[in-house]
Amino acid sequence: MQNREGEGFLKIKDLIKKIDILETNVKDFDKDIADIAYNSKNAKEGCAFVCIKGFKADGHEYIDEAIQNGACLVVVDEFYDTSKIEGKIDYIKTSNTRKALAVMSANFFGHPSKDFLLIGVTGTNGKTSTTFMIKSILEAYGQKVGLIGTIKNMIGSSEIEAQHTTPESYDLQKLFWQMKSEGVDSVVMEVSSHSLELFRVYDCDFDVGVFTNLTQDHLDFHGTMENYFAAKLKLFGMSKKRVVNADDSWGKRIIEMYPDCVTYAKDSDACVFARNIKLFVNKNQFELWYNGQKKEILLNIPGLFSIYNSLAAAACCIALGVELDTIKRGLEDLKAVPGRFEIVESNEKFTIVIDYAHTPDGLLNLMKTVDEVANGRKVLLFGCGGDRDRTKRPIMGEIAGKMADFVIVTSDNPRTEDPLKIIADILEGIQKTKVEYVVIPDRFEAIKYAIKNARENDFIVLAGKGHETYQILKDRTIPFDERRIVKDIIKELRE
Ligand SMILES: CC(=O)N[C@H]1[C@@H](OP(=O)(O)OP(=O)(O)OC[C@H]2O[C@@H](n3ccc(=O)[nH]c3=O)[C@H](O)[C@@H]2O)O[C@H](CO)[C@@H](O)[C@@H]1O[C@H](C)C(=O)N[C@@H](C)C(=O)N[C@H](CCC(=O)O)C(=O)O
Ligand SMILES: Nc1ncnc2c1ncn2[C@@H]1O[C@H](COP(=O)(O)OP(=O)(O)OP(=O)(O)O)[C@@H](O)[C@H]1O
Numbered sequence: 001m002q003n004r005e006g007e008g009f010l011k012i013k014d015l016i017k018k019i020d021i022l023e024t025n026v027k028d029f030d031k032d033i034a035d036i037a038y039n040s041k042n043a044k045e046g047c048a049f050v051c052i053k054g055f056k057a058d059g060h061e062y063i064d065e066a067i068q069n070g071a072c073l074v075v076v077d078e079f080y081d082t083s084k085i086e087g088k089i090d091y092i093k094t095s096n097t098r099k100a101l102a103v104m105s106a107n108f109f110g111h112p113s114k115d116f117l118l119i120g121v122t123g124t125n126g127k128t129s130t131t132f133m134i135k136s137i138l139e140a141y142g143q144k145v146g147l148i149g150t151i152k153n154m155i156g157s158s159e160i161e162a163q164h165t166t167p168e169s170y171d172l173q174k175l176f177w178q179m180k181s182e183g184v185d186s187v188v189m190e191v192s193s194h195s196l197e198l199f200r201v202y203d204c205d206f207d208v209g210v211f212t213n214l215t216q217d218h219l220d221f222h223g224t225m226e227n228y229f230a231a232k233l234k235l236f237g238m239s240k241k242r243v244v245n246a247d248d249s250w251g252k253r254i255i256e257m258y259p260d261c262v263t264y265a266k267d268s269d270a271c272v273f274a275r276n277i278k279l280f281v282n283k284n285q286f287e288l289w290y291n292g293q294k295k296e297i298l299l300n301i302p303g304l305f306s307i308y309n310s311l312a313a314a315a316c317c318i319a320l321g322v323e324l325d326t327i328k329r330g331l332e333d334l335k336a337v338p339g340r341f342e343i344v345e346s347n348e349k350f351t352i353v354i355d356y357a358h359t360p361d362g363l364l365n366l367m368k369t370v371d372e373v374a375n376g377r378k379v380l381l382f383g384c385g386g387d388r389d390r391t392k393r394p395i396m397g398e399i400a401g402k403m404a405d406f407v408i409v410t411s412d413n414p415r416t417e418d419p420l421k422i423i424a425d426i427l428e429g430i431q432k433t434k435v436e437y438v439v440i441p442d443r444f445e446a447i448k449y450a451i452k453n454a455r456e457n458d459f460i461v462l463a464g465k466g467h468e469t470y471q472i473l474k475d476r477t478i479p480f481d482e483r484r485i486v487k488d489i490i491k492e493l494r495e
């Protein structure tokens with residue numbers, strides 16, 4: 001990726017505008033800074049190194065490495081004893097280095113988000129899907145659109161790999177800058193609760209904030225649902241316009257706080273709503289209503305949850321002044337969201353769908369749709385991620401047991417945890433139900449079992465990994481693309 005090339009350096013005084021300085025030894029604020037690094041390994045000649053005390057490491061312990069790599073200014077946090085670096089390097093002490101990184105990065109890249117329309121989508125489920133839909137509508141409206149999120153980042157139709165759902169502030173501002181340089185009119189991005197809590201989107205200029213829903217996830221990080229909500233809420237304080245799901249109880253609280261929201265709903269009264277919903281295995285049909293006008297929509301993205309996501313996308317574009325005909329065209333133009341209710345096999349005997357449901361509510365909504373479209377047994381294969389919210393595991397187990405006819409409990413990115421312990425947490429919930437189940441910790445073997453033992457008309461759902469093409473184990477990450485795996489197993493069993 002380019003790095004502000006051709007635009008030269010930035011003086012310290014301009015780089016640190018709007019950050020609070022508690023202490024400094026800098027004498028020459030006119031000194032040029034070449035770049036910013038938040039990891040000592042990426043520090044280079046003439047750059048500023050911003051030290052962050054994180055969850056795993058403390059950036060302050062890497063100051064020497066950053067200096068060796070060429071850093072000429074360090075930004076340290078309130079608690080740091082600067083006598084350790086006095087005389088060694090120029091420093092600035094500030095009250096929150098994550099915030100400082102965001103402000104300095106926005107300064108460095110010239111506040112690119114002020115130069116295009118910026119839409120942030122937050123909520124537990126549906127962010128990726130809604131951003132894809134908004135992008136498609138804005139393209140139908142004639143715009144060049146940037147996209148930032150879980151699956152990938154995009155500038156128009158070109159793709160850039162994504163590491164996080166919402167990038168670190170420096171990477172985000174750099175991406176904005178690249179998007180601006182390539183002439184985007186608007187950028188639609190997923191805003192994760194982690195990013196709001198960790199100041200990754202601080203100092204961004206949001207035109208619209210969209211709220212999909214709030215249900216249990218990430219309690220390992222936020223502790224309580226109130227804290228999780230408080231993190232999400234930050235986006236709405238930062239946005240000029242707000243688009244909110246009026247069917248969601250947390251959404252209702254946002255609407256109370258900001259009565260001028262554009263609301264959408266399936267069940268409640270709202271500005272934008274859906275009627276006469278028809279679900280099919282590979283598409284949905286519904287009427288989109290706004291201001292007494294109706295549009296018949298044929299949506300290529302299946303799943304009841306996709307109706308909500310299209311309402312969110314439509315309401316967002318209505319807030320931006322896009323007319324309903326264009327909204328219809330944009331929604332209908334979108335052919336798929338990778339790994340979201342994606343049919344990977346459909347033969348005379350069984351159907352296999354992969355989906356990214358990895359939360360209790362996601363799983364419930366997924367299975368409600370399966371209930372509508374399946375003709376035979378509902379077979380659900382899933383696991384829960386390691387190093388993530390443990391309390392969601394038994395809840396997902398119970399939902400699986402209540403909604404499926406047969407459950408295959410397996411692994412989903414165990415990370416540093418013992419896969420059998422994760423499975424034991426899931427079984428706590430499953431055993432509250434009467435469902436028939438098997439445990440097969442190796443996900444490949446589990447998929448093979450589902451296919452080998454498939455009965456006439458089985459509707460097999462592989463949940464949790466969606467678009468992911470890997471499995472994260474304790475000591476390594478292995479390739480794991482369920483689309484490929486399903487095809488290979490079917491081929492092998494036929495031979
Ligand atoms: C909990 C969390 O989000 N942690 C993120 C956070 O880590 P951290 O600040 O604690 O970093 P750390 O590893 O402790 O290191 C502290 C500092 O020392 C620096 N360091 C470290 C080592 C070294 O040699 N030199 C050095 O300078 C690091 O660059 C860092 O600045 O900042 C890092 C840099 O941006 C992230 O990579 C890291 O994401 C971790 C890996 C992660 O898994 N995050 C997930 C939970 C996440 O953010 N997910 C959401 C999506 C959730 C959803 O939608 O469902 C997302 O937006 O992706
Ligand atoms: N509006 C919704 N309500 C409930 N569940 C949904 C909704 N939209 C999607 N889902 C479920 O959640 C899964 C993930 O959807 P999507 O990727 O759009 O969400 P996300 O918010 O981007 O997730 P992540 O937090 O991982 O970025 C889908 O595969 C589906 O099972």
Ligand SMILES: N[C@H](CCC[C@H](N)C(=O)O)C(=O)O
Nearest residue numbers: 358384385388412413464465
């Ligand atoms: N953004 C989510 C994705 C979860 C996907 C699932 N496959 C897992 O690894 O738990 C998270 O990081 O919690």
Ligand SMILES: [Mg+2]
Nearest residue numbers: 127128150165
């Ligand atoms: Mg996402």
